[in-house]
Amino acid sequence: MFFRFLLTSLALSASAHAATVGTLTLPADDDGGAVTLFYPTAAAGRPETRGDLQLMLAPDAPPAPGNGRLIAISHGSGGGPWVHTTLAKALVEAGFTVVLPLHRGDNWTDPGRPGPDSWKQRPAEISHAIDRVAADPRFAGLKLDRVGGFGMSAGGHTMLSLAGGAWSPERFRAHCEKDLAEDFYSCIGLATRLTGGPLDGLKLWVARHVLDWKFRDATPQVHNDPRIAAVVAGVPAAADFDLATLAKPRVPLGLITADGDRWLLPRFHSDPLIAACQGCELIAALPGAGHGALLAPPPTPDGLGRLECDLLCDPPGFDRSVTTSLWLGRTVSFFRRHLLGTEV
Secondary structure, three states: OHHHHHHHHHHHHHHOOOOOEEEEEEOOEOOEOOEEEEEEOOOOOEEEEEOOEEEEEEEOOOOOOOOOOEEEEEOOOOEOHHHEHHHHHHHHHOOOEEEEEOOOOOEOOEOOOOOHHHHHHHHHHHHHHHHHHHHOHHHOOOOOOOEEEEEEOHHHHHHHHHOOOEEOHHHHHHHHHHHOOOOHHHHHOOOOOOOOOOOHHHHHHHHHHHHHHHOOOOOOEOOOOOOEEEEEEEOOOOOOEEHHHHOOOOOOEEEEEEOOOOOOOOOOOHHHHHHHOOOEEEEEEEOOOOHHHHOEOOOOOOOOOHHHHHHHOOOOOOOHHHHHHHHHHHHHHHHHHHHHOOOO
């Protein structure tokens, strides 16, 4: 297994400077936000910078055949298509086409409805993005009977739904009622922080009343798309799932965890999921990593509020260069095995 992983990592590294990635964006329609695609192309690219990444991109270039398989990515809360550039590039270099919908009400341009309101619609937005690729004649060569999926954070929640998991707003409320002070940012987001000061009691009181008012629906939320054949959930929001529904996922389910995650504390989210899931594959457990370890370009203090950076920026001493090559190589290998039947 290590030898296969090493070969994958070397292949990714060797192509890192030469490969050109085709990109195009389909505009929003009545059923979903804008959809961005990354794909193999034979066209010449032009150098572009994304954060600290130097890329060769070919906007609107004609697609090359690649390996004929599609992978859909669900971004995290407040995210967008370019926060997963490194992953999309690695997948394209392995021959995959990547589609990434902008989740309505929970993206970097429209952050107004995060949490359960967004989680209800996200899986259907992934399915709609696949439909849009299927309807585009430029991608007629793709075989869409076996599609992969990747998501982190709220996007990881999306992937757990696509793997057969059932959750409800009431389960979210019940978790937060029980563990609000300990899992505060999972429950209320970035609206405020607990400081240990005299206002913490008021903040907790207001948060409980808002949660109790908004999230009483106990209807199980499920979504089945038979085209989805393998998924990876990175640092997923998972505390509101009925874990019995994920004991034996309906598709191969890979997990990536970060033991320094301060936004979605592992003891409430990934740890119980790993304990319950008999069929899950732990792709990578990233030591010292924070919640933003899977975002690349990496989050930096520039453009982020202090609380956002505390939760998303890399913790002191975290070696991103080592962990990125590890989880990228293993993720590519996971999709090769389950969508193509090959390792490298």
